[in-house]
Amino acid sequence: MKNGAMPAKPVLRLDGITKRFPGVTALSEVELALYPGEVTALVGENGAGKSTLVKILTGIHQPDSGRIEVDGIETRLPTATAAQEHGITAIHQETVLFDELTVAENIFLGHAPRGRFGLIDWGRMRSEATELLTRVGADIDPATPLRDLGIASKHLVAIARALSVDARVVIMDEPTASLSQTEIEELYDLVERLKSDGKAILFISHKFDEIFRIADRYTVFRDGERVDAGMIRDVTEDQLVTRMVGRSMEAIFPRRHSDPGEEILRVAGYSHPTEFADINFGLRRGEILGFYGLVGAGRSEFMQALFGATRPSRGAVKLDGRIAVIRSPAEAIARGIVYVPEDRGRQGAISAMPIFQNVTLPSLSQTSRNGFVRIAEELALARRYTERLDLRAASLDQAVGNLSGGNQQKVVIAKWLATKPKVIILDEPTKGIDVGSKAAVHEFMAELAADGLSVIMVSSEIPEILGMSDRVIVMRDGRIAAEFDREGLTPEQLVRAAAGYEEVAA
Amino acid sequence: MSRFVKSREAILLAAIVALIALVETRFTGFAAPGNLARVFNDTSILIILALGQTLVILTRCIDLSQASNLALTGMVTAMLNAAHPGIPVVVLIAVAVALGLLMGAFNGLLVWKLDIPPIVVTLGTLTIYRGIIFVVSGGAWVNSHEMSAAYKAFPRADILSLPVMSWICIAVIAAFAVGVNRTALGRALYAVGGNPGAAVYTGIDVGRTRFWAFVIAGGLAGLCGYLWVSRYAVAYTDVAGGFELDIVAACVIGGISISGGLGTVTGAVLGALFLGTIKNALPVAGISPFWQMAISGAAIIVAVTFNRRRAPGRVILKEAAA
Numbered sequence: 001m002k003n004g005a006m007p008a009k010p011v012l013r014l015d016g017i018t019k020r021f022p023g024v025t026a027l028s029e030v031e032l033a034l035y036p037g038e039v040t041a042l043v044g045e046n047g048a049g050k051s052t053l054v055k056i057l058t059g060i061h062q063p064d065s066g067r068i069e070v071d072g073i074e075t076r077l078p079t080a081t082a083a084q085e086h087g088i089t090a091i092h093q094e095t096v097l098f099d100e101l102t103v104a105e106n107i108f109l110g111h112a113p114r115g116r117f118g119l120i121d122w123g124r125m126r127s128e129a130t131e132l133l134t135r136v137g138a139d140i141d142p143a144t145p146l147r148d149l150g151i152a153s154k155h156l157v158a159i160a161r162a163l164s165v166d167a168r169v170v171i172m173d174e175p176t177a178s179l180s181q182t183e184i185e186e187l188y189d190l191v192e193r194l195k196s197d198g199k200a201i202l203f204i205s206h207k208f209d210e211i212f213r214i215a216d217r218y219t220v221f222r223d224g225e226r227v228d229a230g231m232i233r234d235v236t237e238d239q240l241v242t243r244m245v246g247r248s249m250e251a252i253f254p255r256r257h258s259d260p261g262e263e264i265l266r267v268a269g270y271s272h273p274t275e276f277a278d279i280n281f282g283l284r285r286g287e288i289l290g291f292y293g294l295v296g297a298g299r300s301e302f303m304q305a306l307f308g309a310t311r312p313s314r315g316a317v318k319l320d321g322r323i324a325v326i327r328s329p330a331e332a333i334a335r336g337i338v339y340v341p342e343d344r345g346r347q348g349a350i351s352a353m354p355i356f357q358n359v360t361l362p363s364l365s366q367t368s369r370n371g372f373v374r375i376a377e378e379l380a381l382a383r384r385y386t387e388r389l390d391l392r393a394a395s396l397d398q399a400v401g402n403l404s405g406g407n408q409q410k411v412v413i414a415k416w417l418a419t420k421p422k423v424i425i426l427d428e429p430t431k432g433i434d435v436g437s438k439a440a441v442h443e444f445m446a447e448l449a450a451d452g453l454s455v456i457m458v459s460s461e462i463p464e465i466l467g468m469s470d471r472v473i474v475m476r477d478g479r480i481a482a483e484f485d486r487e488g489l490t491p492e493q494l495v496r497a498a499a500g501y502e503e504v505a506a
Numbered sequence: 507m508s509r510f511v512k513s514r515e516a517i518l519l520a521a522i523v524a525l526i527a528l529v530e531t532r533f534t535g536f537a538a539p540g541n542l543a544r545v546f547n548d549t550s551i552l553i554i555l556a557l558g559q560t561l562v563i564l565t566r567c568i569d570l571s572q573a574s575n576l577a578l579t580g581m582v583t584a585m586l587n588a589a590h591p592g593i594p595v596v597v598l599i600a601v602a603v604a605l606g607l608l609m610g611a612f613n614g615l616l617v618w619k620l621d622i623p624p625i626v627v628t629l630g631t632l633t634i635y636r637g638i639i640f641v642v643s644g645g646a647w648v649n650s651h652e653m654s655a656a657y658k659a660f661p662r663a664d665i666l667s668l669p670v671m672s673w674i675c676i677a678v679i680a681a682f683a684v685g686v687n688r689t690a691l692g693r694a695l696y697a698v699g700g701n702p703g704a705a706v707y708t709g710i711d712v713g714r715t716r717f718w719a720f721v722i723a724g725g726l727a728g729l730c731g732y733l734w735v736s737r738y739a740v741a742y743t744d745v746a747g748g749f750e751l752d753i754v755a756a757c758v759i760g761g762i763s764i765s766g767g768l769g770t771v772t773g774a775v776l777g778a779l780f781l782g783t784i785k786n787a788l789p790v791a792g793i794s795p796f797w798q799m800a801i802s803g804a805a806i807i808v809a810v811t812f813n814r815r816r817a818p819g820r821v822i823l824k825e826a827a828a
Contacts, residue, residue, distance in 0.1 A: 307707075339707060
């Protein structure tokens, strides 16, 4: 299994894999090869197709076309179990384990050693669990309930679980995202051990330092295509950044003549015990302010606090020059700050409710008289804003759940515009919606800003940030890492600021 | 109109009509207007309680304490009446409603402020309220002869050839029809149950909304406490024992989704009427009360099967979305 044999044969090979979702091609003719005893880093922006690839490898999605080869033999991975039987296993950002079960039960769930009469052999399970945990260098009692462990230890348990099914391909999807520095070091050691055991590792990460630290090969995805692959020793960080973002700016953004007015919002010293610290910035009338950062940099958490959904520990907000105390979303809405959340399913629309009721929900005082809602006025208000957004629906009486993702997003945005806000915070406004709807949302944002509305746009998509913002704030690890004017801003500057990788020489 | 025909309410209405027609073929007179009015009057309490429960279920909660609340307020009004026959019935009704509101508020506060699951809270208060009846009454009954004539007569009084009990029920239905569909609180109930996460971001206080649902359900249970005891002219510790399950059954049959955010006032009323019709029809047909329970149970399962929420959200097939 060692790296001795001359040209090493890949354990797993993908060729020409294409996967389409309604309105989007998530992966287009991609190839990938994973070699025993080697770590392959998969890099790409959000939305580049990395998650879709992981889902195909773990049997959750089926490719529309293409070949999957395990040990040179063409195979299909119709289910998660099939993927596991081929020795492919994934450790996710948020590990999928069961808090109420013990460590040993988590490791062996679904394939526990059986004794007589098909009953679980607890003794063997314990001893095998101990052995696996020792192999991953974890000093954990297998009888401990999982909920008593920290995140890092849970990762180790997930890895032990991967080993227990005799994995040959281990996919690690941003495994260090929630780990402390010492825990990260331990994880690196473990990766080394897995390598020397001859496992093929697919390592997905946004952090260049760790890619260069542990990866042997790299593959770059961009917009669902594999744009580059090779040996890590043959590239520099600069080259990798360029390949990752170096797109032709083919997405067309509305041409904006921006002329921001006076400062309308000022945030000073906003801090939270665990999520973000020391956020200071101003926002001017008619300005689009982009917030860029890696997933988990604290952008959404900060926005939610600004909106009153969570409470900051310290800090002040001035709106139109006056101190504004915002303790709940209702108060934020009343003061003219609205937030369009990223997670439409959980936080956006109420899918069983008709479109018009969704739109008027925060504006019922506008459409009521003497405490009673007037349906005709509601419909008129809903029609005004949904037409402005070019919403396509058979009737405003239709349940939101029956609309496409892009149209649901329009309903959510219409809902907020109907409150006539001063500041609108859009969290990943075009995430997961089709290209056509994206352009419409961008067009619309430009119109809003031109009308004097101030927009804060949280986005992880570099073209969107560069194409739409007047100014960009980059957050890293809960703090503001950099602030840029749009003029002359390059994708590389953004990526470096977000990843904390300093430019060696300009 | 065409949408109503396809709705679950229409199916339920058809089922009730079919049931009445079926009984009528065997026992002429069951479908006579006078008898149907009697069935409605007999079901009034269930309808009122089911409407209160509907508000609570819409917010993804459940109130199992309604029947105990009813029994306690009923006992208190009966004891007050027995001890001080001079207190006007209107005052007794006000006491009943106030007491009911208080018990509802207690449920609501526990759910809101302590964040205890509603099923646990109301399972607890179900026992607590029932226990208090024994404490205040010492386990004694208040019998018909101890109650004043006015106390017993009020729900039976006839206005435009319908008893007051029926009129109260009609008034509650009307208030709900407007309140649920045309007020901010009504909308908030649907929003909170349909998607609590989104409701928060819309500026709706989820806990406060649930609190008010419990308060209203409690107040209506209090009102029904007086109605029940005066109608049956007896108050004892076990009044309406197990009735909380009939109420939930009426809601479920009426298409109020237990997972919240889905259901209508019409549905709840029809669900209650369906159970009420069965209850009244089976004895006429000489069927044992144990069969009644089995039929109600079967009706619940059939209703839930029909009402299963179609997967909301993404519809991938174009034809299916049309």
